[in-house]
Amino acid sequence: MKTIMEPSREIPVIIETDVLVVGGGSAGMSAAVTASRMGCNVTLIEKFGFLGGTLTSVTLGSFCGIFTVTDEAIKPVVKGFQEELIERLKRYEGVLPPHRWLKTASVSYDISCLKKVADELITESGVCVFYHTQAVSVVKENKKVKGVIIENKDGRSIINAKVIIDASGDGDIAAMGGAPYEIGSNGITQFPSSMFRMANVEIEKIVHITRDEYQGYFQKAKKDGYSLPRVSSGIHITPLYGVVHLNVTKIAREDGNTINPLRVEELTYAEIEGRRQVFLYAEVLRKYVPGFEKARVVDIGSHIGIREARLIKGDYILNEKDVLSCRKFDDVIACSAWPLEMHGEKDETKWVWIEPGDFYTIPYRCLIPQNIENVLIAGRNISTTHEAQASTRVSAVCMAVGQAAGTAAYLALKCDNNVRDISIKELQGFLQKGNAFLG
Ligand SMILES: Cc1cc2nc3c(=O)[nH]c(=O)nc-3n(C[C@H](O)[C@H](O)[C@H](O)COP(=O)(O)OP(=O)(O)OC[C@H]3O[C@@H](n4cnc5c(N)ncnc54)[C@H](O)[C@@H]3O)c2cc1C
Structure with missing residues (x-):
């Protein structure tokens, strides 16, 4: 391929922030609101002109992953930020009560109301938001990502941050920062859909x-x-x-x-x-x-629905057996009861269910990308196998993981910005105060 040499240039540092969240989908908005409420100075960048990511740009039918379901009861295993979002949506008549389908249940929402409610939550919590802004590169020093280079209508600039949460869905920041990753299973990802x-x-x-x-x-x-x-x-x-x-x-x-x-x-x-x-x-x-x-x-949807892209390799890689055996980890930061929902080669979706009424847990280590000290991953790009991601990727679970990432970022600021050095007990304590369900 023909190439040219681009001349080097100086770019402005437009912000020095405690926590930078890249991507404002389920995980990113939850992470940013949480970190800001904990007292961090938080900046969020989002390539579209609204929050919600897949929820609003692809458009979905309903929030999945909130409940564990039996014939008798529908019980939440995701609370915290997700619950608050639903309460807010009720003010605009933008949500329906949980409805059962197959062996599960989910909550239908209205897309325009969600965009409005997300704006409210992010601005009220004091997060500095840049819409129409894309992260294009990173500046790394040893094992820390010191800044993220962004591009928007103002041109090219940099945001320096102590801790960065990669909620881009595609693992853009962790990958640019040098973390290893897989794309699906040997390049085979779940099939996408236009919604x-x-x-x-x-x-x-x-x-x-x-x-x-x-x-x-x-x-x-x-x-x-x-x-x-x-x-x-x-x-x-x-x-x-x-x-x-x-x-x-x-x-x-x-x-x-x-x-x-x-x-x-x-x-x-x-x-x-x-x-x-x-x-x-x-x-x-x-x-x-x-x-x-x-x-x-x-x-x-204004964007094709991508179920799976990069799966960043973290300190632990959650697998199919962990999900189906409802494994309970000591460093739990979120729970899920969603089945493996596989959109594979055949013309039917394959569902593999977990024990009704039970749930599995996601360990904090799945949020820590290998080779980097000050970046957390949240959302559909956390550290899982292709099979496990068929469960962890649903929006409620991404919100729960985002809440954990926002809380962990706050704690990392007290540990020389090293996300591996925080106290898990302290993290779990703050999550429970934030009404998160940890089992
Ligand atoms: C077709 C389809 C159907 C689905 N159905 C359901 C369903 O019914 N219920 C359910 O709960 N879940 C469903 N899911 C899964 C779920 O919606 C998503 O996996 C989840 O919402 C992902 O959230 P996220 O925050 O991790 O990522 P995303 O929602 O992908 O958000 C990432 C955000 O980051 C932004 N971004 C990306 N790169 C950059 C960058 N470099 N710089 C700045 N911003 C960037 C994007 O614009 C986006 O807003 C479905 C997914 C698909 C694709």
């Missing part, structure tokens, strides 16, 4: 349609010649009357493999293919499913 919403749906007609029945409609359409890459679906009623959220598409490369979510050429292809599938599925729903006859696509 969308349809309005003018006759809710009374669709409210009792089961997942199996939707699958039957899609199978019938396939027999009639529609080329549908996926027949299992998540179709969620939202707080907006007549509007449903649809998780039905599945994007593969032309050769049938998953795209590389870190290659812009493949992302571009995926966005275009995703929107093609959205209108294909909309046509099928209108034709085959009673209640959808007059439905229209009103919204497609």
